[in-house]
Amino acid sequence: MKKKISDPKQRLLETATSLFYNQGYHATGINQVIEEAGVARASLYTHYESKESLLLAFLHQRHTDWMEGLQRFTDKATKPKEKIAAAFDFLFDNNEKEHFRGCAFLNILSETTDNDTAVLAVIQDHKKGLRAFLGEILAKEKQGIKDHVYLLFESAIVESQLYRHQWPVQEARKMAVGLL
Amino acid sequence: MKKKISDPKQRLLETATSLFYNQGYHATGINQVIEEAGVARASLYTHYESKESLLLAFLHQRHTDWMEGLQRFTDKATKPKEKIAAAFDFLFDNNEKEHFRGCAFLNILSETTDNDTAVLAVIQDHKKGLRAFLGEILAKEKQGIKDHVYLLFESAIVESQLYRHQWPVQEARKMAVGLL
């Protein structure tokens, strides 16, 4: 079961990923998606029920990829404190690679209302997953410390997007490490 | 030179404020704005050059109002530690009143690319203003403490929006107060 190089479904997802992430969901039209993906308009609807379902696919994929990246960074270290430091290094690396576009989930969250229950659920699940992931690294710490690190971690992402600068990552990293 | 009760410019700004904040900038059409404001389509352009300039007006107004609100809360306290606690109480209060829609500036930031220089500048100025405000309260503290409080403050806003829950505000408040 080989995948074609030019698998339309995959190309649509990749294009949507790039566009939704970099310019936002509502600012991205499906015209742009299908054009950059190089597929026919109707083909989008062969593979995805709607624009929103393409958004959901993007978020799911992003969750997997992002958590894998985080895992890869933290796996390099052994001690909890070092793992946490490595987690912040992952943010630093992402900022470089993705030009400070911040968190895909929080960005979409900003475009989401209470009516978009499916989208909201995926976003919250992602963050719960992250929180749990950091919590496991800090299994021996008290809940207060876990939360504290998590909140600093979140700030680091958002604030480096805001200022287009790494200082929040670096400062938050110091603070988090200092807590441990 | 009295102001009319139904000043259209003001109504447009109020309507835009509500819509941009609650459902996002790109998700809000000019049609909805003028309809809810009860003005003719072209009247919008008598007062605002473009949709983006209406957005900028909203952000400026929001900055003023929000900082005033924050000021009002912190003025109630005298000691720095209490002022910081009061600042978090302001967030708590906002969440109740605005149904966890989070930070207007960070939400718009998510819909903003590097090309939107004017918008980006207003957002960054707002956050610099907030950071400076908190920094003055903590004038006697080291820069590291100031930053730490600021990052927790930001987290509190974002995460309570994400979870539609006050716990991040309450936890971050405890942590911040604990630092002082």
Place this chain on the structure above:
Amino acid sequence: MKKKISDPKQRLLETATSLFYNQGYHATGINQVIEEAGVARASLYTHYESKESLLLAFLHQRHTDWMEGLQRFTDKATKPKEKIAAAFDFLFDNNEKEHFRGCAFLNILSETTDNDTAVLAVIQDHKKGLRAFLGEILAKEKQGIKDHVYLLFESAIVESQLYRHQWPVQEARKMAVGLL
């Protein structure tokens, strides 16, 4: 692969032809075009990139049709002098059929600035084609005569539009024939 009776692209072109020619380009709105063509608004953009590209399509089609008509008239005669006379008869005929709306290309030229390079090029190409066509009929004449006939031919079109009268065609015809 049969063509549908109500081919929308063709209907759009025909409608645009009639409207652009009879009331001008800028005076014709897209709304009027789609309404009279009986197609949905967006369908226009399925077939034509923009209003200007519809204009270009109109001019191209008009060039072909008009030159064919001219050809048909001049083919009836054998001697150059008679062919030229027949060319003026073609103008006479057009004026009757099209109610003295003059030259589609010169009319659009009036609405064209130096920035509209694509449109300007089509217009100039049309006139170069006409000039070459007349020049071939008068192959044995000197260049000065060729130009003279061409200029009278152009005057005949423009002035009969201006006065809503055939006299310029008839006078110019006499003059041109007299030159040969």
Place this chain on the structure above:
Amino acid sequence: MKKKISDPKQRLLETATSLFYNQGYHATGINQVIEEAGVARASLYTHYESKESLLLAFLHQRHTDWMEGLQRFTDKATKPKEKIAAAFDFLFDNNEKEHFRGCAFLNILSETTDNDTAVLAVIQDHKKGLRAFLGEILAKEKQGIKDHVYLLFESAIVESQLYRHQWPVQEARKMAVGLL
């Protein structure tokens, strides 16, 4: 009864003249007119009944100015043949000064339908005036020669606009002079 330097009515007329002539009537919005004239929107309607009446004012003024210019050129010569040559030199001069925008009246004619009776009348009157003017210079010639020169004169204007080149003026001048 002095005229103010910044007479609004005059400024409006001058601005409209420039814009209607250079970019066309329908392509010119009153916003652009009032902005470039530096007057308030409603002031336009203080002085002119409507956009069309501004157009008529432009055409009337243009007629006067243009005929004066033509007069000035032909006055330099004494013999009919030289006066006609001078008339063509006037066209040459205009083309240089006005960047080959052609005849203001014929351009507006292209944007005019049979319903625009007032506009059409002004245009026709202008051309009748020109034709009479040339006719008077050639008072001793037969009607056929008068018409011939007139038609070449008209061609010279239109075709130099079309090709953005002086050759039609120069060629038509030679032909006209050759007829006398």
Place this chain on the structure above:
DNA sequence: AATGAATGAGCCTTCATTCAT
């Protein structure tokens, strides 16, 4: 599975004009 055509609704902006001051 893939596609080009078609669509009603909506996008943001400007139109020419009128009104109250």
Place this chain on the structure above:
DNA sequence: GATGAATGAAGGCTCATTCAT
């Protein structure tokens, strides 16, 4: 006479989706 505000209609174009092939 001059003006800023206000307006309904229209400007050209794009939206997300569906349909017939």
